[in-house]
Amino acid sequence: MPKYKQFNRDKVLEAASTVFHEKGYNGTSIDEILTATGLSRSSLYDSFKDKHNLYLQSLEFYKESNDKKFQSVDEKDLNGLQKLETMFKGVVNHLAENPDDNGCLLVNAAAEMSKQCFKTSQVVCNNKDEVQNLLSSWISDAEQKKVIKLDKPAKIYGQFFYNTLCGLRVMSQSGAGKTELSNVVKVALDSLN
Amino acid sequence: MPKYKQFNRDKVLEAASTVFHEKGYNGTSIDEILTATGLSRSSLYDSFKDKHNLYLQSLEFYKESNDKKFQSVDEKDLNGLQKLETMFKGVVNHLAENPDDNGCLLVNAAAEMSKQCFKTSQVVCNNKDEVQNLLSSWISDAEQKKVIKLDKPAKIYGQFFYNTLCGLRVMSQSGAGKTELSNVVKVALDSLN
DNA sequence: AAAACATCGGAACGAATATTCCAAATTATT
């Protein structure tokens, strides 16, 4: 019977997504992935088909662990506005404290690959829709609980705050510091009053 | 005496920046640049040193032609708020009508290169500061002319609208259409009331 | 313990990469 896999798939994908995150798809070589993951060349091709496939799987892994962060905020006993504030605070803190954490892999993937790889564009687009929907649900929760009053449908605010989120990632890559990022969030959240 | 250059430097940089814009730095080969620019291999290395140098020059060229778009809006006989609205309408229209125009080269450069190339990060960071300052000046002009009333310093709104701008580019790369983009702008501009 | 089977390490391959180099072509001055 087979010898079991000597590596943990999630740990490999996490390491791979970190490298892809730092250097992009075309910027990372197989050798870099091998040293980062500790995998042997044959194991990689055996278990992940090829570089492009590994990239897509890393992307999905990153998306899922990103989803979990949103979900952990969503599960808190807070109203929608508080959830929104908590999420933004978390993102700003993370970006400010990890200036080397190259923004967001999904944003980078959108920039580098979405026009050249349909599957990447699908992942990126799905993520956009899902996050927007979650944000919209927070907004309408806050409205329902009369914490805020809206003059536009909640969906539109979901789109707006998703845009704010994407902007934060790019601005952090462009050298913006914590005050700058929190200023942006402050103005954005004020649109709910 | 010398034979004159057979090519126009600006046209070369424009063609090069288009390819870099579409495929990124690591995604474009010298051969692709040669066919896009019409240059010969020797001319390219003779006049632009190497690929990395050409990239930086393309980036600066792109930034300058981007600056010109902002300046042409700035020169209009409008108050600051109207300039802001005009600029956003222009960006949204451009992104919606050119879905293949891969967002913004400066945003893509920030994502792909800023962590690996100091000069790229400088260009990207300078661009951020310059655009923010221009936007801030528009905001304070509108305030001075009593078109709007602010409860925060104009500078902060400059940061906020720059963030909105970056977000639009990423969202367009993530498959957002015109209505989605203009919804975002609508909410963002409402923060001035 | 031996058979059966999958993983692993590393050599090997071909294609693609960025860059260099040189001879030929072209043009403006003398």
Next chain:
DNA sequence: AATAATTTGGAATATTCGTTCCGATGTTTT
């Protein structure tokens, strides 16, 4: 026309890339 200066085309190089392949290693069942 001859010369000087510069570009240009294409061959050539060395490196790096992604991928394949095979023998050795290790593990689970019979």
